[in-house]
Amino acid sequence: MSDIKLSNVSKTFGIVSVIDDLTLTVKSGEFLVLLGPSGSGKTTILRMIAGLETIDKGTLEIGGQRCESLPPGQRQVAMVFQNYALYPHMSVSGNMAFGLENIGLGKAEIAARIAAAAKLLEMTSLLERYPAQLSGGQRQRVAIGRAIVKQPKAFLFDEPLSNLDAALRVRTRVELAQLHQRLQSTVVYVTHDQTEAMTLADRVVVLNSRHVEQIGTPMEIYHRPATRFVASFVGSPAMNFIQVKTKLNGKKIGIVAPSGKWITLPNASLGKGDVELGIRPESISIVDRDADATGQVKIIERLGERTLLHVQLDKGPLIIVQDSGLSKLNINSPVKLKFNVSQISLFGPDGKSSLRSAAS
C-alpha cells in the first residue's frame, strides 16, 4: 500500500493563506495530477508531501504512516524537480547513487539498481557523464532515474516537462505514461499544462486560489466541469460562455437560447433568472435551419485538421465555433449555429454548475 492521505491540511506563509483545509487522497498506484494556474497552491501541496514545506495544520499519511513531522529523507518519496536539481559535480551514476549511499545500501545493491534504472530509461551509455555534458532531455531522464532507483512509495513531479522544447515535451510525456504503466507506482504530478493533465492523469485535481475546484477523471473534468473556473481553465480554445435566461414551461425547465428558442434541460436545477450557458467550440455545429443562435463570422483560424471560427452572435458575445478543416465559410458570412444539448453546461451566479449529475 502506498496511498497518500492529506487530511484537513492548511498552510500559511506569514499572513497569506496558501492552502486552506485541504483533504485529498491519492490512491495506491494512481497517477494524480494537480492542475491549476500559478499561485493556486499546487506546488505547495507537492512540497508539503515531500516535506520541503511544513504542514501548519492537519495530517499527512504516506503508505499508512504518519509523515507530517518526518524529515523529507524519511518519507520514502522521490521528487523530480522542475529544473532537475542534479548534483553538478557528480556523474550520472553518482547522482543516482547518492540517495542510496545515504540509506546505507551496499555497493552491489546500488550498482544493480543503477544498472536496472539505466536500462529502463535507455541511458546506460550516459552513466559516467556529468550533468553539464547532457542535453535537457537527458538531464530529465537522469532526474527520473534518480527517483526510480530509490524505489519510493510515491513519485512527486514538479512541472517536469516545462523546461523541455515542444517536441521533446510530447515525447517525454508519452514515455512518462509508459513508465507509469510499467512501474504501477503512485504519482503526484504538478502542472499548469492541461494537455499533460488530460493525457497522463488517472484523476485530475483542479486547483484555483488555494482551494480545490474539482476532482475527477480527465473526461469528467472536460465534459462535466463542476465550476465555471474549471470550464474556462481546461480546454483549448476555451469554453464559450453566453448569458441566458431560465424559463419554466409547464413542468419542464429550460433556458432561452440567443435565438429565442427554448431548450429543455431535464437535468438542470435552475432557479429563476440569469445563468451562464457554457459550450465548447466542438459542441456547436453549423446548420441551415432550426438554429439556437445566429451570427456573423469575424475571424477564421485554419489549423489544418479543423477550422476555428470566431463568430459574433447577433444577440450575444463573440464565441468560437469549430468547423471542419475544409470549411468553406468566409469572413462576414452569416451562420446559423446549433448547440449539442447533451454537452451544455450551466453555471449559476456563484460559478457552480447547475446540472444535477455528471452521470445523467
Place this chain on the structure above:
Amino acid sequence: MIGKAFTSYWFPVLLIVPFLAIYGLIFIYPTISMFVLSFTDAPLIGSGNFVGLSNYARLFHDPRLLVALWNTAYFVILSVIPGAAVALLIALAVQRLSGRLQAAVLALFFLPFIVPVSVVYLIWDWILNYQFGIAMHWLDALGIPRVPVFKTVTWFMPAVALITIWWTCGFSLLVFLAGLRAIPAEIYEAAALDNASRWTTFRRITWPLLWPVTALVLTIQLILQLKIFDQVYLFSTGGRPNDTIVMVQYIFQMAFVDDHGGRAAAVAVTLFLIVIVVTLVEFQLLRLAGGGQKK
C-alpha cells in the same frame, strides 16, 4: 571624413592607449627598473655601477634573509588556511540567517575590514599591551603571569596572524557568502529528499560545489599574506624587529634604513619570484584537489 580604418582600428587603439600608458608608467617601467637596479650598487636615491650578481651572492649569505623567509612562511601558514576556515565557518552560520538579521550580522563581521591598519594596531595594542592591555588585567584576575605578546618571538607571529584574520576575514566571508548563494536551493532540497544528513550535505554537496570559491579565497589570501608588512612593522616597534622581520620589511630596512637601493632591489626580485612560483604551485595543487569534478 571618418574612414572605416579609423572606426575599426584606430578608434579602439585610441581607447586603450590611456590604460596602456598608465600601466606602463606605474607597473612595467618600475618592474624593469627594479630588475636593472638589482644588478647595481645604487644607493636609495640615484644610480650606481653594474656589479653583476654580487647583490644576490651577498643576499644569500645574509642570515637576515633566512629569518625573513622563515617568518614570512610561518605567517602565511598561520594566517591563510586558518583565516579561510574561519571565514567559511562564519559564512555558513550567516547564511542560515535571513533578512535584516543576516545583513546586520554580516555588517558586524565586515566592519573590521574597513578599519585602517593604524587603528587596528591601536585597538590590539590596547588589548594586548604588556603594561596596560585589557587582556593583561584578565590574566591578572585569573592569576596567570602576564605575557609580553609583541616582545617575544613565540607569541609575536601567532598574535599578528590572529589580528590579521580578525581584520581581513570580512572580505573572505563576503566571497564565501556569494559562493554559497550561488548554489541553488533545489540542490539542497534534492539532498534532503536523498536522506543526506547535515554533515553529508556539507561534505558531499556544499564543499565540492564551493571549491572554486575556496581556491580563489586561498589564492588571494596567499598572495596578500606573502606581502605582509604593515602589521608586523607596527607591532614590532619597540619589540624585536630583527627576530620578527618579514620579507617586505627586510626590503624596507635594506632600502630606507641601510640606503642600499641595489641590494633591496635584489630582495624584491627574489620575493617577486617567490610569490609567482608559490602561487602557481598552489593554484595547480588546488586544481588537482578539485580535479574529480567537471563543470
